Amino acid sequence: MIHANTGRIQQHIEQIATFTATPGQGTTRMSYSAQGKQAREYIKAQMLAAGLTVREDAIGNIFGKLVGKEPTLPSVMIGSHFDSVPHGGAFDGPAGVVMGLEIATLFHEHRLTPRYPLEVVALVEEEGASFGRGLLASCAIAGKITANELDTLYDSEGISAAARMTESGFHPEGVNSVIRSPQSIKAFIELHIEQGPVLEQSNTDVGLVDTIVGISQLIVTITGKAGHAGTTPMDSRQDALVATSRMVSQIGDFARQAGGATVATVGKLQVFPNGANVIPNKVVFTVDIRSKSADRLNQVIEQTKSCIQQNAGDGIIYHIEQPLYVQPTPLDPSLHQSLKRHSDRLGLSSKTMVSGAGHDAMIFAGICDVGLVFVPSRNGLSHHPDEWTDYQQIQKGVDVIFHTVKEITEATQYD
Numbered sequence: 001m002i003h004a005n006t007g008r009i010q011q012h013i014e015q016i017a018t019f020t021a022t023p024g025q026g027t028t029r030m031s032y033s034a035q036g037k038q039a040r041e042y043i044k045a046q047m048l049a050a051g052l053t054v055r056e057d058a059i060g061n062i063f064g065k066l067v068g069k070e071p072t073l074p075s076v077m078i079g080s081h082f083d084s085v086p087h088g089g090a091f092d093g094p095a096g097v098v099m100g101l102e103i104a105t106l107f108h109e110h111r112l113t114p115r116y117p118l119e120v121v122a123l124v125e126e127e128g129a130s131f132g133r134g135l136l137a138s139c140a141i142a143g144k145i146t147a148n149e150l151d152t153l154y155d156s157e158g159i160s161a162a163a164r165m166t167e168s169g170f171h172p173e174g175v176n177s178v179i180r181s182p183q184s185i186k187a188f189i190e191l192h193i194e195q196g197p198v199l200e201q202s203n204t205d206v207g208l209v210d211t212i213v214g215i216s217q218l219i220v221t222i223t224g225k226a227g228h229a230g231t232t233p234m235d236s237r238q239d240a241l242v243a244t245s246r247m248v249s250q251i252g253d254f255a256r257q258a259g260g261a262t263v264a265t266v267g268k269l270q271v272f273p274n275g276a277n278v279i280p281n282k283v284v285f286t287v288d289i290r291s292k293s294a295d296r297l298n299q300v301i302e303q304t305k306s307c308i309q310q311n312a313g314d315g316i317i318y319h320i321e322q323p324l325y326v327q328p329t330p331l332d333p334s335l336h337q338s339l340k341r342h343s344d345r346l347g348l349s350s351k352t353m354v355s356g357a358g359h360d361a362m363i364f365a366g367i368c369d370v371g372l373v374f375v376p377s378r379n380g381l382s383h384h385p386d387e388w389t390d391y392q393q394i395q396k397g398v399d400v401i402f403h404t405v406k407e408i409t410e411a412t413q414y415d
């Protein structure tokens with residue numbers, strides 16, 4: 001049985017990790033920065049060495065293609081993103097890109113010719129750290145980004161995404177040419193670090209994702225009345241923070257009662273005027289709700305809204321915005337089964353999982369069949385310089401995807 005090469009995986013990840021704007025303080029690699037360009041050149045060189053034909057699209061996604069026996073058939077695409085958050089880790093993104101490089105190398109090494117073309121992809125701008133727009137590249141591939149949007153998204157220096165792309169030699173005005181039709185992709189398989197503790201704690205080799213959670217975010221503004229903390233009697237107060245605390249203390253229970261791994265988080269809370277001796281007159285807080293079931297997601301959103309309503313009144317006014325609502329995304333069941341079968345054949349332990357975070361795979365699910373494989377994150381840590389996955393664990397994930405890809409590209413050996 002063919003196995004991926006752990007040493008090569010380690011070498012690629014360590015090399016890509018050197019392309020950081022913050023050496024010694026984690027990975028900081030914006031897509032259109034000098035470090036992004038260094039990573040790009042490295043990835044392209046590795047694709048060429050693995051015998052792939054390399055091209056970059058109009059916004060800088062890198063594709064390495066092994067055409068195979070029937071060039072007009074749709075591609076089996078594998079990969080992930082190569083940008084990072086500021087001071088992030090070496091594995092979020094690159095683990096999946098390196099999976100693609102390693103599988104192409106295995107095809108090359110073992111003289112495998114696919115019937116369906118194999119395409120390795122390294123995507124830009126997944127994190128949204130440059131322009132505040134996560135999943136930008138995969139959204140562009142799905143036809144969900146316009147040239148106008150690229151002109152109006154800005155980085156922290158006030159430079160537009162389009163200008164950054166042009167500066168790097170790309171053609172944002174041609175963003176429509178980036179779109180891939182469902183007829184051009186047979187399947188997309190991504191490997192990603194788990195970014196949570198489940199696999200490590202259960203001593204499981206690979207997580208096979210069957211659903212990416214639905215996400216809703218609410219921004220809630222509670223308005224009361226300011227007053228002197230010493231001279232306003234307790235009975236004549238309209239304290240926005242006291243009202244807020246009654247709301248916040250219940251929101252977690254709604255998620256717990258909904259079950260099915262539904263989660264709800266109040267992660268941000270701003271108190272105004274925020275003075276030690278002033279009764280708070282305004283509080284703004286966020287609620288992040290996630291669930292694999294649309295019904296449970298909607299239930300917790302509704303419970304949260306009515307809880308806010310019930311705890312207002314008596315001079316307390318509320319306002320709720322919902323800037324984000326994404327339905328849960330089920331991934332392809334037959335691809336999930338194939339990944340499971342190959343994991344079993346390789347003697348690996350696996351677990352069917354829900355992805356609590358959004359990934360490029362979620363967007364590809366609108367175009368083609370999608371598979372997503374997680375490998376364990378040490379201490380569940382991610383978006384942190386100490387983010388870590390053992391190279392042997394990545395190798396196991398690559399093995400599962402390699403054998404699945406070999407099967408679905410209908411690859412055969414030549415001499």
Ligand SMILES: [Zn+2]
Nearest residue numbers: 092093126192
């Ligand atoms: Zn990622």
